[in-house]
Amino acid sequence: MMTVKRLAATANVTPETVRYYVRTGLLRPVRDPINGYRRFSMADVNRLRFISLAKSLGFTLAEITKVLADAEVGESPCPRVRSIIRQRIGENRKHIDELLALQSRMELAERQWQGMDDGMPGGNSICRLIETMNA
DSSP: OBOHHHHHHHHTSOHHHHHHHHHHTSOOOEEOTTTOOEEBOHHHHHHHHHHHHHHHTTOOHHHHHHHHHHHHTTOOOHHHHHHHHHHHHHHHHHHHHHHHHHHHHHHHHHHHHTTOOOOOOBTTBSOHHHHTSOO
16 A cells, blocks of 8 residues: 555656545545555556556546546446547647648748838738738
């Protein structure tokens, strides 16, 4: 059995992370009957490492909670995991495409503005650099 600090060090996370996971129910330590300290087992180390791996794949804590719940009732969490990762891949691809389009617009603007003088705001103009761009 180990303390919060030892569990954190073993799983390469901060003690604050361990405490947060305890508060949210992701980790469920036993209480030492003598001093009331939370005590963790090797199963908790494995669970914490699983949580860290899932987070590194982009899973949210809510999603990880559902995956763990599937496993705890003896159901394979793999279909849920596959579904989540497929959804996340699609979301990431869309975000990457949006960022690439933004990068292209920014680079085009920079090229177009190279020969332009700085302007002063006045009348209907705020910044002519931006105003010369087509939306």
